[in-house]
Amino acid sequence: xxxxxxxxxxxxxxxxxxxxxxxxxxxxxxxxxxxxxxxxxxxxxxxxxxxxxxxxxxxxxxxxxxxxxxxxxxxxxxxxxxxxxxxxxxxxxxxxxxxxxxxxxxxxxxxxxxxxxxxxxxxxxxxxxxxxxxxxxxxxxxxxxxxxxxxxxxxxxxxxxxxxxxxxxxxxxxxxxxxxxxxxxxxxxxxxxxxxxxxxxxxxxxxxxxxxxxxxxxxxxxxxxxxxxxxxxxxxxxxxxxxxxxxxxxxxxxxxxxxxxxxxxxxxxxxxxxxxxxxxxxxxxxxxxxx
Numbered sequence: 163x164x165x166x167x168x169x170x171x172x173x174x175x176x177x178x179x180x181x182x183x184x185x186x187x188x189x190x191x192x193x194x195x196x197x198x199x200x201x202x203x204x205x206x207x208x209x210x211x212x213x214x215x216x217x218x219x220x221x222x223x224x225x226x227x228x229x230x231x232x233x234x235x236x237x238x239x240x241x242x243x244x245x246x247x248x249x250x251x252x253x254x255x256x257x258x259x260x261x262x263x264x265x266x267x268x269x270x271x272x273x274x275x276x277x278x279x280x281x282x283x284x285x286x287x288x289x290x291x292x293x294x295x296x297x298x299x300x301x302x303x304x305x306x307x308x309x310x311x312x313x314x315x316x317x318x319x320x321x322x323x324x325x326x327x328x329x330x331x332x333x334x335x336x337x338x339x340x341x342x343x344x345x346x347x348x349x350x351x352x353x354x355x356x357x358x359x360x361x362x363x364x365x366x367x368x369x370x371x372x373x374x375x376x377x378x379x380x381x382x383x384x385x386x387x388x389x390x391x392x393x394x395x396x397x398x399x400x401x402x403x404x405x406x407x408x409x410x411x412x413x414x415x416x417x418x419x420x421x422x423x424x425x426x427x428x429x430x431x432x433x434x435x436x437x438x439x440x441x442x443x444x445x446x447x448x449x450x451x452x453x
Contacts, residue, residue, distance in 0.1 A: 194367050196253075202401045205367050215369035221404035222362030222375060223284035223311075230411040232379055235355035237310075238266040241274065241348035246340040250331040253366065254278045254399050255392065257326060258337045262347050265300060265310065267376065268414045272300030272308045274347065280400045281392055283313055284365050285377050292381055293389050295400075296350060297365075307364075308374040312351060317383030322349035327388045332395055352380040359412045365401045 192209040194200050200208060206216020215221070241263040249256050255278060262274035276299050283295035294314035301307055314320075320327075325343050356379045363371040 192367070194253075196399055196401075205369065208367070212367045212369065214363065214371060215367055218363055218369055218371050219407050220361055220363060220371045220409060221369060222365050222373065223286070223401060223403050224360065224362065224406050224409075225286040225289055225403045226358050226377060226411070228288045230358050231413050233357050233359055233376075233414050235357075236267070236414065237355055237357065237376065239348060239351065239355070240264045240266070241346075241351075243344050243346045243348075246325055246329065246343040246345050247337045248326065248329055248331060248340060249337040250334050250395070252334045254280065254396060255326070255330055256337075257345060259347060265308070267308070268417055270302055270306075272302045272306075275299050275301050277347070277350070279314075279392060280365070281389070281396060281398065282400050284400045284403075285311055285313075286403055287313070291400075294384065294392065296382070298347075298350075306372065306374065307370070308376065310351075310357075311375065311377040313378070313381035314384045314389075315381040316386050316389060319385035320383060320388060322346060323384060323388065327391050330391055330395060350382070352378060352382050354378075354380040356380065359414055360406075360409055361412075362409075 192212065194205055194208055194212070196202065202215075205212050206214070242261060244257075244259050244262050247258050249258070256276055257278070258276045259274050262277075264271050264273045266272075278297055278299075280295045280297065281293070283292040285291075285295060292313040292315045296312040296314055298310040298312070299307065300309065322345075325340075325345050329340050329343060331338070358375075358377045358379060360375050360377075361371075362373050362375045363369050364373060
């Protein structure tokens, strides 16, 4: 019994000190930044787990060329209004959204986990960047990550972002609820949902690949005062564009669908196939009985 008790105590201590139990601690397990010896060009050398930042062949962000195919607005967003829980992790301002809703694209549903910001925009359009970029990070039931990128350009004040930008934490802090303040996540998107689709990575260490990127083509306006408020905390938190290499921009409608997603998108064909299958089995049984 003593051995069992000691084991539980040890496991309990591991949970308490584990970086996974403290997102802020996890962010600083290995120090990285956007400048100097710990900047983007050195990320791959800072730790073995950051190696993909230097060696990966499907890294993000990228420059979106003028001829990239544009997907029609066939993403279904099911976003919700959420209480504001905002954090400063030393690299950006982030809002956690455990009840923020989901998006469905290509027959697959991804739950929204959080959104955060970069200044200037990380992705470029034909070599040109925007003032900022909003990233909405999603995760599917099988663990696959999908990110929606929204360009933010200087213009009118953005009322939907006001709850966030009026409460930007100037110093590092864990996710902290702001009493009486909520964010309508759906209102953060532009009215037009056409998008560019490519396979990439996280834009921060460990630069994990296999991320499905959906960069909306229509920018959203944000005031210069809102940009300056963010810039006063993070003057530059954007990774430079990475080589596209052999990758191509994709049309979701041309991608293969599998499993239940296929039957959901092709119900009639699937239904007819099932009927024919069981009909054939029935005829086979009858013929055998007659024989």
